[in-house]
Amino acid sequence: MRAGRLRHRVTIQRQRQGEGKDEVGQPVEGWEDVATVWAEVTGLTGREYIASGGEQSEVSMQILMRYRAGIDETMQVIHPPPTGGGETYEIISALPDARRRQLTLMCKSVRRS
Template sequence: MRAGRLKHRITIEKPELIKDEFGQPTKTWVTVCQTRAAIDPISGKEFFAAQQINNAINYKITIRYRPGIKSQFRVKYKDRTFEIHAPLNPREANRELLLMCEEHET
């Protein structure tokens, strides 16, 4: 992996349940790590939901290998949020991690 491709600074977050002031569980996002990444669009699709046009764009986000990244996590880049669908470890070499993600635009 060439380090020059990893030009975007991202934050990987995981969901965590905490109790609010009324004792009700509430989902919040906790930072797992901040790292450098390459963000590459793969495909896009447009669909209608609740009488709104929504755009879903699929991305491949490449980072250096880091154990413990799961499909329940998400990636934040500036004001954008990417849902991780699958973290892939090519050839099980533990050199890089490919995060197959989806970003929704409304």
């Protein structure tokens, strides 16, 4: 893998479970950083559709990075400034190459309200 392709800084996060309780006694969940790595972020497709009476949009992304064990579909990727616009992507699949030198993350955009 050529290092010159890895020009975007991304942060991989996993969901934090049960770190406390809110005012009604429910567990508080959030995200914690696993790693911040250099990667290549490429847009694949984008589409708009109508669901639940409202217009929705979805963007599919491919994120290529050096191989790192433990990355899976329960995690998300943040693409913060200056190399990104603060986008959040849900990992759909994590695909290592045969020699485990690189990892391709297939992702979709996440809209946070």
